[in-house]
Amino acid sequence: MTPDTDSDDPLAWARDYTPILKSFQEEYGENKPLEGYTIAFASHLEAKTGVAIETLHEAGAEVLFAPSEPQSTHGEVVEALDARDGITAFAQEGMTDEAFDTAQHDLLAHGPDFILDDGCELIAKVHADHPDVAADVIGGGEQTTAGITRLEAMETEDVLEFPVYGVNDTPMKHFFDNVHGTGESSLTNIAITSNTIISGKDVVVCGYGYCGRGIANKARGMGAKTIVTEVDPRKALQAHMDGHRVMDMDEAAEAGDLFITATGNRDVIRIEHFEQMADGVLLANSGHFDVEIVVPALEELAAEVTTPKEGITRYHMPDGRRLNLLAEGRLVNLTGPYSQGHPAEVMDTTFAMMFVAAYDMLVDGTDLAPGLYNIPDRLDREVAHRKLDTLGLSTEEMIESQRAYAEEWEHPDSSF
Numbered sequence: 001m002t003p004d005t006d007s008d009d010p011l012a013w014a015r016d017y018t019p020i021l022k023s024f025q026e027e028y029g030e031n032k033p034l035e036g037y038t039i040a041f042a043s044h045l046e047a048k049t050g051v052a053i054e055t056l057h058e059a060g061a062e063v064l065f066a067p068s069e070p071q072s073t074h075g076e077v078v079e080a081l082d083a084r085d086g087i088t089a090f091a092q093e094g095m096t097d098e099a100f101d102t103a104q105h106d107l108l109a110h111g112p113d114f115i116l117d118d119g120c121e122l123i124a125k126v127h128a129d130h131p132d133v134a135a136d137v138i139g140g141g142e143q144t145t146a147g148i149t150r151l152e153a154m155e156t157e158d159v160l161e162f163p164v165y166g167v168n169d170t171p172m173k174h175f176f177d178n179v180h181g182t183g184e185s186s187l188t189n190i191a192i193t194s195n196t197i198i199s200g201k202d203v204v205v206c207g208y209g210y211c212g213r214g215i216a217n218k219a220r221g222m223g224a225k226t227i228v229t230e231v232d233p234r235k236a237l238q239a240h241m242d243g244h245r246v247m248d249m250d251e252a253a254e255a256g257d258l259f260i261t262a263t264g265n266r267d268v269i270r271i272e273h274f275e276q277m278a279d280g281v282l283l284a285n286s287g288h289f290d291v292e293i294v295v296p297a298l299e300e301l302a303a304e305v306t307t308p309k310e311g312i313t314r315y316h317m318p319d320g321r322r323l324n325l326l327a328e329g330r331l332v333n334l335t336g337p338y339s340q341g342h343p344a345e346v347m348d349t350t351f352a353m354m355f356v357a358a359y360d361m362l363v364d365g366t367d368l369a370p371g372l373y374n375i376p377d378r379l380d381r382e383v384a385h386r387k388l389d390t391l392g393l394s395t396e397e398m399i400e401s402q403r404a405y406a407e408e409w410e411h412p413d414s415s416f
């Protein structure tokens with residue numbers, strides 16, 4: 001029998017499902033275009049992230065990595081990466097919030113040239129606490145909605161010291177990662193953690209953006225009766241037209257069996273909502289920060305707190321109702337006991353966009369003033385073509401008459 005090398009390599013399985021990253025490794029592994037650059041990488045540290053880190057390293061970069069969430073780190077991945085020359089971990093499994101903060105500061109003290117971030121933790125910290133390091137950073141990339149919101153605030157205050165690509169805002173990221181990745185992995189982890197069925201439940205999804213839309217539509221596909229809450233009237237209308245019931249949170253609190261927040265905002269499910277909920281409801285958060293479900297209010301209301309199952313905290317209300325919080329209100333798809341984050345095929349596109357963000361500024365030398373930028377459309381399309389190639393799918397090429405037709409406005413040949 002041949003030796004089972006896969007079982008000794010925590011990245012082996014994820015590599016099979018990240019073909020774009022593999023194509024970068026094959027293309028850049030020899031010439032090492034990122035040689036001489038130190039790249040800081042913050043993300044949820046599990047196998048797919050490991051493949052992204054090894055891809056940057058394979059392309060020549062020295063990589064320093066830290067978690068973007070204290071509880072989503074997989075220790076075996078950290079150990080495997082840290083063992084390689086040129087890759088350094090500032091992470092451990094099960095960090096406290098304080099250790100998480102300290103690790104990010106320790107990483108920044110090493111003076112990275114480029115920062116690939118998730119939630120804008122490293123970028124915010126380098127500006128607030130390491131101004132000398134920030135002054136020498138060439139650029140950055142940010143992969144999630146919550147981080148873009150912080151970067152927009154930094155840009156409004158005119159404090160950004162270097163250019164940052166808003167990777168989250170590029171179609172190749174949010175069309176797939178936010179919609180399908182968050183949608184599938186949130187529902188999968190809720191079902192596995194609670195060992196209950198989605199089908200037939202009244203599922204309340206708070207927020208109908210990219211993530212919320214994915215969650216709501218997939219929950220309905222599984223047989224749930226879906227309810228959406230929104231603050232944006234156009235998104236509320238979109239949810240209505242997509243066939244979901246739309247109501248405010250007061251009404252939804254009474255109607256729901258399972259609540260999932262995906263707003264990127266705070267204080268979405270609050271004390272007045274907990275007071276109206278039925279016995280046995282499940283509460284889960286898919287938004288980046290653990291402030292969407294107001295956990296301190298649950299603690300305040302509860303007569304007793306128990307743990308009926310790993311990953312579930314049960315708040316016993318004085319009137320006998322029991323409210324069940326999954327993954328402590330942190331990202332349910334990344335921090336629960338069984339959570340593995342998004343499917344690897346989806347993170348392949350997200351991390352590919354992070355890679356091209358770094359490549360564009362560091363190797364292609366795109367020189368931008370400090371600020372927040374969209375990734376150039378040509379790069380997004382290139383990654384899309386790479387992904388289609390790996391899937392064996394082809395697209396139509398516009399023929400000359402079509403290109404001309406798209407460029408003219410008079411349309412002289414049309415019959416009306």
Ligand code: NAI
Pocket residue numbers: 144145146147174177178182206207208209210211212229230231232235262263264265267268286287288289331332333334342
């Ligand atoms: P988005 O901006 O597309 O959607 C958020 C929606 O929530 C908007 O339509 C907004 O109007 C709505 N909203 C805001 N406050 C609300 C409130 N109080 N009640 C109801 N609706 C409200 O953002 P996207 O991309 O859907 O991301 C949402 C969150 O999920 C962010 O925190 C993002 O960082 C996070 N995220 C999580 C992932 C995961 O793996 N769990 C992956 C990708 C993003």
